[in-house]
Amino acid sequence: MSLSPRFIALILALLISLITTTFLAFVEGVDRSMLFVVAIACFVSSFFLVLYTIDIIVFREVNKMYRTIHKLKMKDFNMVPRKRLIRESNPLKTLNDEIFVYVTKKQKEIDELKKLELFRREFLADVSHEFKTPIFAAQGFIHTLLDGAMEDENVRERFLKKAARNLDSLDVLVKDLLVLSQMETGDIKMNIEAVDILQLSLNIFGRLENIAEDRNVTLKVKPDDLSEVWVKADQDRMQQVMLNLIENAIKYGNDGGKVIVHFNSGKKYVEISVRDNGPGIPPEHLTRIFERFYRVDKSRSKERGGTGLGLAIVKHIINAHGTKIAVMSKPDKGTTFTFKLEKVFQGAHPENEESLTSQASL
Template structure:
């Protein structure tokens, strides 16, 4: 039963009417007609008096609360006065609205706290990543100014080191710009039909020297595949595959192999990049797509990279309505895979 003003008035009127009639029934010379008339008058008077009193008082309180809510510029509430004879319990409705609002705002507060923590970590990471190449280049330049420039051999070596530090700084800034553009939607994807097999072969050529230094074999599977036509942004998908394959070479084992696998499905192609390296510990897998997160910080410094590659990849694939799946077993290698829509 919904204890609205109508029900409260009805029950109270019924109780008072029964009590009054029972009491009058014990009065001598009381006729039945008098009991009926008294009962009807008592019921109607009590019902309407109680109904209007409770209803008005309830809505007055609701109005006061609603005015307070409006002062806070909260638009989440949708409480309207219904016709007096058809209204539900307004306090119950208001309580429901407030409970829903508090729950929603609590979620927003938790998200804001999480984002604030993320922002502080990101700023600390950016500061550190920028400081490292700047200080390195600064040290080499000041050493040259202090007299090392007079020795041609030393000067060339220090200039090369300073240039390498500045190249790393340039790569970091460019990755930050790309990541910012992807996240804000400024970087629009240019979708067209492209052949992933050809793109993969181009990347193999680009990375041939790095693979040769580690005696890493680069393979495409199935070996007889001629083409893999998908709908995607050529430049960004090239960036995705380049990142996966280059990481597989850098973090795989010496004398190992890197395989790009194409699996045809009904409406999509699944593309996977596999290596047979040491793998990624399970506790790191959920965090490798965070900005600047490094599984092995010391080795990451040695092999280069800005720490933003996988974060950019994640956003690029998200813009293609795809996501990255990662499976890894310690000592047996890692597999990164994603899907793209097949070309008609």
Template structure:
């Protein structure tokens, strides 16, 4: 009985109905005083058969149409054209509807799973933000209380504590600014201002800006060779300077004392590949895959001590992906790390 089309069903039912009628009519014709000719019986049966078939066909069609409409309405698919709901009576209509309902249910399940995952991300994100804000807020509170309790009058401590409180406030401001950037990227509100940028010049500026930090750690910043000609890329200069700043700052913060950070440019067909390489401790494989996640840090206590919030690389990834390019890391633990990203040539 599986996969029977409504047309076939009505045909069989009409035939059964006609057969029962035939038996009844033939029975009646044997009653005394009743005289029915064979041709009359034959014509009568044909009329009964056609009438029954037509009526059943129409009733079943209307019934199926009504039920399908109800199912689709429940599936919120009212956008579907009315005509596409008209059942094709020569096919297994209900079987097809069943398949569509299963597809629909699978889609909804996938949607629910996705929403649950997003909800978990959101909870984790809010938890991380609260955790990151707690440290500077508590230390500002601590310094202010100590000052109020008498340190304000003590020339040995008042400036020192105020400076420390200011540093914590600065850290908090940086975190809020990073969060704002990430949120704007994620909600798609941040538009890039693409221009023709000389990536050599931009890298040089960023390295000059980090020179003092590098010197403190005796790290030498430089290019892999002398790039005396400009290399033009299609990019948002401000955003790419954020990427380079984070990569170079990371190489100083997490690199080894007395090491070096080198920038290379490679000419690919339609892109320029930019690499920031250091000779620090590097990053083990399990961490490499997670570095670009928000708030992810390899050595949590050490990174926090150095002022990092773990948002830098997440922002870099957003910026590079907004340029429709990619960023990645490779590293051999103990030998250093290489962060590379591409930009379209201009």
């Protein structure tokens, strides 16, 4: 129950007046008129004295809190104005509620900063490790040649090729980091146009045909009777998305498995999914696979190659298209990546892209 200063003063004044007049009633020579005067005098004086005392105490405490808050420079503190606060039925409770809300908000921000700090440390450690591996390898090969192995033509050629491969890996890593950084800062713009996502996927099948044949993986598009699937997207970036998802499905799926790109056309959007029937991803890893350098099985990932930034880049590209990517996976049953793109409706000529092209910042 919320009690106002006036109500408290009224109750106390009545009690003081009642107690005083009760005691005086037992005193000889005191008549009713005198009791009435004493009761009124006690009530009035007690009421104003208690009310003034409570107001002074509340006012002083509220002022102290205000001074403390202003010293802390809480710009985002949504506080009730002081004059209105004093008129509240219980200003101290109101102020306490405001402070509690603010403290809760700040605690969440502190927790988020701690998470970001942990992420920063992990990221620096991962970057250092990823750079160290190709640099040390190339450095070892080159120093071996300089120490005398250069005279042997076979050794020289073999070591130079190995050093070149490691430097190429380092170059890819730097480029991926640069792309990811530009996407996060909004420096890269999305050139949205009409894209045949079906033909784009078939082209990627052709590019990855050798890798698929090495692992005896079958590449399919479903439904089988589709001839074209037009969506609004940045063609180069969407090609990067599909290449990464399909290549991952081939590399991390089972030998002799299947990779299926499925298109489900709705009223406004086309749902695209890339599915494999590989070993799947354990549930504890699903929430982190889009983090930079995060690998489910680090030793296996190293064998398959890659920078560990592919899915992080995929997530940013999909987000830049105004949608999100989802992943579902079950152990030994495969993994499915799914996202939606806005549909190009029939009747819109794909070559007339002036109405579709727009610049979308990340």
